[in-house]
Amino acid sequence: MGFTTVRKVKVGIVGCGNISDIYFENLVRFSVLEVVACSDLDSDKAYHAAEKFQVKNVFTVEEMLRSSEIELIINLTPPSAHASLCLDALNAGKHVYVEKPIAVTLEDGKKVLKLAKEKGLLVGSAPDTFLGGGIQMCRKLFDDGWIGRPVAANAFMMGHGPEGWHPNPEFFYQEGGGPLFDMGPYYITTLIFLLGSIRRVTASASVSFQERTIKSEPHYGKKIQVHTPTHISGVLDFEEGAVGTLVTSFDVWGSQVPRIEIHGTEGTLSVPDPNRFGGPIFLKRPGESDWEKIPILFGFTENSRGIGPADMAEAIVMNRPHRANGELAFHVLETMHGLLEASEWNRHYLLKSTCTKPELVPHVGFLLN
Ligand SMILES: NC(=O)c1ccc[n+]([C@@H]2O[C@H](COP(=O)([O-])OP(=O)(O)OC[C@H]3O[C@@H](n4cnc5c(N)ncnc54)[C@H](O)[C@@H]3O)[C@@H](O)[C@H]2O)c1
Structure with missing residues (x-):
């Protein structure tokens, strides 16, 4: 079609x-x-x-x-x-x-x-x-009730920063960068697409390394001063009731925790990397001992x-x-600012903006000839 x-x-x-x-x-x-x-x-x-x-x-x-x-x-x-x-x-x-x-x-x-x-x-x-097959399929499972009412969500983006590969990495350590502003949009957008808008947030944020050394060409060896938090551990309360945990970090050397999990009253959904378009997706239902790998029925699973x-x-x-509209992006921006402000001011930040969940893409051949 x-x-x-x-x-x-x-x-x-x-x-x-x-x-x-x-x-x-x-x-x-x-x-x-x-x-x-x-x-x-x-x-x-x-x-x-x-x-x-x-x-x-x-x-x-x-x-x-x-x-x-x-x-x-x-x-x-x-x-x-x-x-x-x-x-x-x-x-x-x-x-x-x-x-x-x-x-x-x-x-x-x-x-x-x-x-x-x-x-x-x-x-x-x-x-x-989030318009890729992986996250679209997660939303379809969610909408069809496979995990029931959402209870909690965990999201982790843990690594050591882009100065090892990006040719021009300075902007990642200025205001508007850091793991939260650079990678947070993938995670927060996906959480909102699945769970709806966010009501309030709180967090602790820190800078573990004041200086970074570029390890990529053409600026190999150049030092970067860090002007934004590089480890942010946050809590997100969704309007629809779920409590989310979001950790974004450029301060760790590795991690084996899952990227995103959504826990519901009827099961848990293991959501694929929100910085990519494909799978894998796994579902764990009550009483089942194994995770079930879910086939993806939507297009755009490659970059x-x-x-x-x-x-x-x-x-x-x-x-x-x-x-992928401005209201959604602004709600994500306010969530990120709210997390940093909550850490700075020792209190929850109540969001003023809201947004609606974008619709699922209608069919596999969507937008293609
Ligand atoms: N590099 C990645 O893997 C990646 C991935 C996803 C998103 N992004 C996002 O894409 C954006 C660009 O990132 P990038 O990695 O390509 O950066 P980059 O520094 O490699 O490229 C940015 C380009 O914009 C040009 N530029 C700067 N200001 C300009 C202006 N006012 N008018 C016209 N040109 C201007 C620069 O000369 C440069 O060529 C950022 O917002 C980044 O967060 C990057």
Whole structure:
């Protein structure tokens, strides 16, 4: 089952760094959009991407914003540039999809949502991994009652940070980085997609290493000062009743704890890595001694980064809600700020924002020709 695309949404990509390759590679799969231009402050990177992925135009950011052809900007800049470029794109009359987090500060996040509303434009934000087959299947099991009423959730993202592999890792240790802002969006978005919005949070946060040494090229040996917490142990209370535990860390050398588990009155669901699109999924039901491996009945189980903006492009054409949307991303942002604030102020943080659970993707061939 599919539908005939009425028109293609013309897209411009801003930020041709580390993550951009997978977007350029994947976006050609989606007939509802076409990448017509790319841009980067470092024009060499934009020219390199244009040549590698046969993109028609290399524009400056200003040219991109002025282009009457481009309807949707995909913002793949570092977090510190997210909000300002989103605001520029919206002011130029363009829909915008931004890598995570939607903004660094809550104030900037609010400005982006407010401007989009005033202009009648859409804001989307990564992650879009929850649109992959693994997490979609978990939601289907959850909706169909396989684990009953949710009781608790555990989520762990434990490692030693990206300075061992990322070519430009400094931003991970500035405000808007750290394990919570860098990896938290995958975990918190998935928890919200499964369990609904979060009511209040509390946490303890710390910095175990004040300085980091880059172990990747081209900055091998350079020291980075750490300006954001790198180990955050949090508790999340969901509106629907479940109590969640979330630990994100760049301060540990390894971990064997599961990434996400959802415990319900009728069973436990072992949820796959929310930074990926596939499985495995395991289910444990009362009275059964073994975990059952669950087959995945949804598409997009391979690296499908770009499905979020593709869903958004179809939403623009079909005038329907999009799934990786600004309200969800803002609720995730407020949750992350709330966790840090709770640790700093020795108290729970009560969330002011809320969001609705995005709908399941409708069928296996969704968005594909
Ligand atoms: N690298 C990953 O594995 C990864 C994975 C998922 C998400 N992300 C997210 O993607 C975003 C980008 O990460 P990255 O790893 O590609 O970073 P990067 O530093 O490799 O690339 C960012 C690019 O944006 C350009 N840029 C910066 N400010 C700009 C501006 N104002 N206008 C135009 N171009 C600008 C830089 O020149 C650079 O080429 C971040 O938000 C990050 O959290 C990265």
